[in-house]
Amino acid sequence: MGTLGKETPKKADILDTIGHTPIVEISRMSPSQEVRIFAKLEGNNPTGSLKDRIAKYMIEHAEADGRLTHDKVILEPTSGNTGIALAFIARRKGYKITVVMPENVSVERVQLLQAYGAEIIFSDGSKGTNGAIVVAEEIASKDSTYFMPYQYGNTANPLAHYETTGQEIVEDLPETDVFVAGLGTGGTLMGVGKRLKEYNPGVKIVAVVPHPDDVIQGLRSLEDGFIPPILDLSILDSRIMIESQDAFRVTRELMQKEGIFAGISSGSVVCCAMRLAEKMEKGNIVCLLADGGWKYLSTSLWTREFTDLKD
Numbered sequence: 224m225g226t227l228g229k230e231t232p233k234k235a236d237i238l239d240t241i242g243h244t245p246i247v248e249i250s251r252m253s254p255s256q257e258v259r260i261f262a263k264l265e266g267n268n269p270t271g272s273l274k275d276r277i278a279k280y281m282i283e284h285a286e287a288d289g290r291l292t293h294d295k296v297i298l299e300p301t302s303g304n305t306g307i308a309l310a311f312i313a314r315r316k317g318y319k320i321t322v323v324m325p326e327n328v329s330v331e332r333v334q335l336l337q338a339y340g341a342e343i344i345f346s347d348g349s350k351g352t353n354g355a356i357v358v359a360e361e362i363a364s365k366d367s368t369y370f371m372p373y374q375y376g377n378t379a380n381p382l383a384h385y386e387t388t389g390q391e392i393v394e395d396l397p398e399t400d401v402f403v404a405g406l407g408t409g410g411t412l413m414g415v416g417k418r419l420k421e422y423n424p425g426v427k428i429v430a431v432v433p434h435p436d437d438v439i440q441g442l443r444s445l446e447d448g449f450i451p452p453i454l455d456l457s458i459l460d461s462r463i464m465i466e467s468q469d470a471f472r473v474t475r476e477l478m479q480k481e482g483i484f485a486g487i488s489s490g491s492v493v494c495c496a497m498r499l500a501e502k503m504e505k506g507n508i509v510c511l512l513a514d515g516g517w518k519y520l521s522t523s524l525w526t527r528e529f530t531d532l533k534d
Contacts, residue, residue: 251481255503280379294368298362324355332518408451431492
């Protein structure tokens with residue numbers, strides 16, 4: 224029998240396992256034989272999401288320039304994944320951390336944060352991450368003990384994706400024609416988009432956004448009134464709106480057809496790629512699957528119909 228994949232060198236630290244995630248073809252999801260769709264599996268990071276990349280960069284840049292010392296408490300508004308990634312790194316490096324998150328996030332996110340020892344402050348769920356940002360900023364303004372990495376305005380966020388995620392795609396699939404990712408903080412699209420366009424100016428960068436009346440955890444609509452400071456819309460070639468019903472359906476199809484257990488935003492990204500593929504004669508589309516499905520098991524997404532989930 225052959226070996227399962229290539230050997231990987233031993234790592235000195237769990238933080239060294241962040242990144243270098245695999246790209247796999249998901250041929251059963253493409254509506255055209257001439258258009259190949261690939262998935263970059265960010266769920267393979269230590270805490271199960273791409274946010275491990277930016278958490279590591281934001282913390283280590285802050286340590287390097289003296290903004291973060293062990294007498295500080297890390298404070299961050301989050302929909303879950305960034306908070307979990309920061310809590311993971313805070314635990315490893317010996318920092319205290321407080322996260323502000325909407326009260327309606329999945330229970331698994333709360334449990335993971337608690338497991339890593341984070342203090343959790345819940346914000347109004349109806350106000351989403353925008354509400355969490357306001358609460359965190361109020362807390363930070365009143366107490367200098369807190370250090371807020373602030374993923375929405377921290378240049379280390381897109382830098383992490385420029386130097387790692389984007390570079391990995393260039394190395395693993397240099398013939399990428401379209402890159403599709405969900406719009407959250409904008410860091411992924413900005414960093415990867417910049418790196419891919421440097422390599423191939425003709426590549427298209429597509430942002431997936433939720434329908435204004437929908438909520439897809441991890442995605443944001445710019446119509447909500449908050450535009451992340453790190454977001455440069457000129458890097459984007461288009462924004463495509465995906466409804467939550469389609470995101471849920473394709474998330475399930477990813478499991479059923481490809482065996483890929485991914486989060487809900489990943490379903491929206493692949494759904495978008497499938498629509499783009501229908502309009503392309505040929506080419507390669509890379510989808511960034513932001514996280515694995517573990518944090519969404521309590522939604523019963525894989526065992527109930529969408530109409531039942533809304534009840």
